[in-house]
Amino acid sequence: MVKEQEEGLKEKKGRTQVNRKETSATQEEYSYTIKIPKDRIAVLIGVKGKDKKELEDYSSARIEVDSTEGDVTISGKDAVKLYALREVIKAIARGFSPDIARLLLKPDYMLEIISLKDYGLDNRNRLKRVKARVIGTKGKARRTIEGLTGTSISVYGKTISILGECTDVGYAKRAVELLITGSMHATVYKWLEDQKRKYKADERGF
Structure with a gap:
């Protein structure tokens, strides 16, 4: 056995x-x-x-x-x-x-689970603030990242999970990590938009 x-x-x-x-x-x-x-x-x-x-x-x-x-x-x-x-x-x-x-x-889909404990977020108030940043006012931040990457994001317990196609999950994970570590929402959205343009340009071969 x-x-x-x-x-x-x-x-x-x-x-x-x-x-x-x-x-x-x-x-x-x-x-x-x-x-x-x-x-x-x-x-x-x-x-x-x-x-x-x-x-x-x-x-x-x-x-x-x-x-x-x-x-x-x-x-x-x-x-x-x-x-x-x-x-x-x-x-x-x-x-x-x-x-x-x-x-x-589906074969090209994956699940990424980010543990907030890995970022030293054991304090209840800090954990709550970080989760709120990722979700955004009335869910705006989460919806924006999902929309720009084509992924789905779940904030649950002490984890933030991302589900989608492999390449898209990589972009969404980086965006979430930037928010966790204090980057401004506008900066993160711009980074995602830039990555999306670069990816499309690479697909076209220039």
């Missing part, structure tokens, strides 16, 4: 913690266990189990949910689809709707 370790996300007393969970592969079947915030379990399952069933049908996998502990175990024989399913569940755990999270089933 080959054993691997996988990181799961756990929300406890308002805190996001990273725990290590074991995954196992036995011959043809693989499994992952992901710990998700308990308030996201109902979102994962959906009305009358609709969202959970759709994910199972796509991946030909089993999804078992322990509502008491917040453990989600997925098992199946298609390693590629199972990995994609794991990313979808992680996205739902970080605040995305199932419809947005399912974009990760």
Whole structure:
């Protein structure tokens, strides 16, 4: 039996913690266990189990949910689809709707999770201020970054997560990092617009 370790996300007393969970592969079947915030379990399952069933049908996998502990175990024989399913569940755990999270089933899409703890933001007031900067007044900053990059952004707990096509996620991540470290909103928007123009010029070959 080959054993691997996988990181799961756990929300406890308002805190996001990273725990290590074991995954196992036995011959043809693989499994992952992901710990998700308990308030996201109902979102994962959906009305009358609709969202959970759709994910199972796509991946030909089993999804078992322990509502008491917040453990989600997925098992199946298609390693590629199972990995994609794991990313979808992680996205739902970080605040995305199932419809947005399912974009990760496409080959060119990815999920980036920024931990605000990595920026020394353990103080509750500082954390609140930084999250407010990324969201902006009535959500303007988040919508602007999403619009300029074609990504989706979720601010949840002590994380800011970005979902979209790989190149776009890179630009959005840098924009969020600039806001976290104190850059002015106008400066960040201009940087994104410049990057967008350069990218289009590169695509045209000049």
